[in-house]
Amino acid sequence: MGRARERGLLLTALLVGLTGSALVAVVHGGTFDPQQADSLPRQAIVWAQLAVAAFGCHFVLARRGSDADETLLPVSMALTGVGLTVIYSLDPAQAQRQVTWLWLALGVLLLTVIRLVDVAKLREYVYVWGAGTAGLLLLPILFAKEVNGARLWIDLGVFKLQPSELAKLTLVMFLAAYLSSARGAAIAEADWRPLGLRLPSPRYLVPLLVMWVAAMVLLVALRDLGTALLFFGTFICVIYAATAQPGYLVFGAISFTCGAWAAAQMFGHVRNRIQAWLNPWPEEVLAKSGYQVAQGLFAIAAGGMGGVGLGMSQMVNPFTGRTVFAATTDLPFAALCEQMGLWGAALVVALYGFWVYRALRVSLSQPDNFRALLALGLGVLMAVQVFVIMGGVTKLIPLTGITLPFISYGGSSLISNFLMLGLLLRCSEGQR
Amino acid sequence: MNLHETAPRLLRLFIAGFALVLVQVGYWTLYRGAEMANHQRNPRYWTRVRSVERGRILDSHGQTLAESVLDTEPAKKADDDLPSALRRHLFRRRYPQGDLLSHVVGYSDWRQGQSGVESALSSYLTPPQALAMPRSFWELLSPPPRRGDDVVLTLDASLQKTAALALGNRAGAVVAVDVQTGAVLCMADYPRFDPSSVSDGKAWAKLIGNKEDYPLLPRAYAGLYPPGSTFKVLTAAAALQAGTATPQSTYQCDGTDKLGHSTVKCDKRSGHGQITLERGIAQSCNIALARVALDLGASAWEQTVLATGITQRPALFRPGTGTALVPPGKVPTGAALDGPQLAACGYGQGALAVTPLYLAGMGQMLGNGGLRHEPYLVDRITGSDGSVLYKGAPDAGNLVVSASAARATLAMMAKVFESGGTAAGLSRGMDLAGKTGSAQNPHGQAHSWFLAVGPARNPRVAVAVVVENAGWGRVAAGPVAVQVMRAALGR
């Protein structure tokens, strides 16, 4: 049986995570919550499921004799484990549900890796992906209820679906399929040089313009700066990679900033986000739009270098028992910083960095442009999403409600991230 | 397509972005960590404040003004989820002096926040390194014993009581300052509130909902009033210093006077006739002092007034962080200080606003030969082992006017209590210098002001009193000031 490296890495990740979460359970049982005194066995069940699921995946890959990248699964599982620990410390009930989602997500991952579909064939559905992205993003505009000022979720009764989590994947597939086609290749022909910048002819600026308009519509209709930033950022990075023209990055950044600024002038919900970013401290801002930003920063500040210890997060107010709003979905990075400190944050950031690095490496070894752009797009998507939410929590950029991949609580997010992992693993097969 | 060229560049871009995130994390933990830990909206702050025994606040004679006691009351509804390990170790604040020092000592409640000394010196009362909750399983078994540091004020609770009684149920404030050092001896005001009642939601709602009296406004150090005629002494001192006037310089007062393009009215409608500066102070002649200010000129007047620190936030709570609690005064400067404005400011009207604390500080400066010390409230901070961690002391001082100008001004202020002065017969045998004021304002009758410095020949104490909407200075504020002065000098 192959894939010994993957097995070793998985074991390490799980052992480290298990030790950490055992500490959480002991602390929980000891100080915080008498009702959680049975926390140790429950936490053990959560981790047993995580281990079984992770090794299940590993063995399926090994049995198939797959030569897919051996580091991506352990890294993703380590992040998921960190996520479970953080979620457990904030809301044990959510951690239980997250494990259920994990099973589903790993099911999706397995379906992807057992070659249910031929990755190269995905290229043929370029307009399906385009229309799918638009359709998925339109869904919440039509059906969603407003939560925290943003319209992101569709309530399906059993669970809440967040279509943008799937749409980000279809966007990457669309970009890869479109840019690898003959039409897309023409975009790379630069023959226009305004202000000394190499740009494609105005005709090929159309996609940029279309995407910019789409991002602005998202911004206004979904009331969500984060999703707009994620989609637009992924788009300009991928198109830059395909065309090697820095003009896309420069003009993309400028046009998005201008658009967001204009939107802030026109729409209260965008303005609130920007204001809460620039200065969350005045009492009236702190009570409303700046609340999440400030509580996140309080948590980060409390962590110091080494953290206050796993399970000791005061994102749960010890006096009221109330958890900061949306802590497990929007602010897990802050809770993580509080519990594990700057070192823990550096470790998690390094894990994401490694994931992105592997994705870009997979991309470089692909035989055709579509698969190369697909792998690259997945890496870019991961990087942009991680940066947007981590930067938001640390007040580097405005805080928005997008999830931290593998760590945030949420079914849609977890499934979509493992789908990304599955596609990447598939791409990485047969490289050597 | 050449991903081999662009992908590594993108990777470098992302790594730079991730590094920035980590720099931010470091910035918030290492650089801003202490500030965040002490933020009143941070639940972690209140965990510390409530579960560590907070230091006491004492007056200069060791009387307890605030202390922490174990909270034995049954947990309220909001506390239902309180972990039992914490609930056993909760402290609450007790204020044995009731409402007497509500604005100085302030309150400290996890629902309503903090004010006064409780807020400004919180990092001493509950040190950041104090452990609110055990940080590990082992600390849980043996919690490290710790209590906060005690803060001793320069303030005298019995003098504070005298001042509060003298003021009675009239809105206003009394501030007494040690002339030699700037140490605050009392700082009473009305309306007040009972800091213990703050934890009661209904009582609190009533306090913040009261938009008529503003009982939460610390009038003594944060109430901004037009200073009225009390400001004349500063104009006079500035002119004496510059040599543009002497106590015997004479001015013509006909009741009203056109100065430049504005009309100045004297309180004595028939006019004071030929009047010296000395009589102008004693009888509070607006026209004489407007002329003194115009003769002095805008820049010289402005320079002296700014030297009193009127536009700065006094570091009253030093070494605490409470500068934001104490607002600066207002004074027109530069282009805003044109002829009519200079004339009006010269006798204390115009666009001027000061706190009673500032005016007491002005009395301190004149009594101390023109050397101004920033007023201060904290005498010392002692650790739980009795060691002195901080000792309050007057600052180096700032010479606002020369000693001779200050002495001459004080001599003129002494005439205020003599026959013909606006406070004649008020001193009851004490050797005092003073100045009455009645400040016109848009909220009804004039505010009654009084500034007293005593003893006139060897000043020790400066007292400033304001009584809102009470008319002439000698009627309402004067007797209060004299009463507090008597108690302060007799200490």
Ligand SMILES: [Zn+2]
């Ligand atoms: Zn007159």
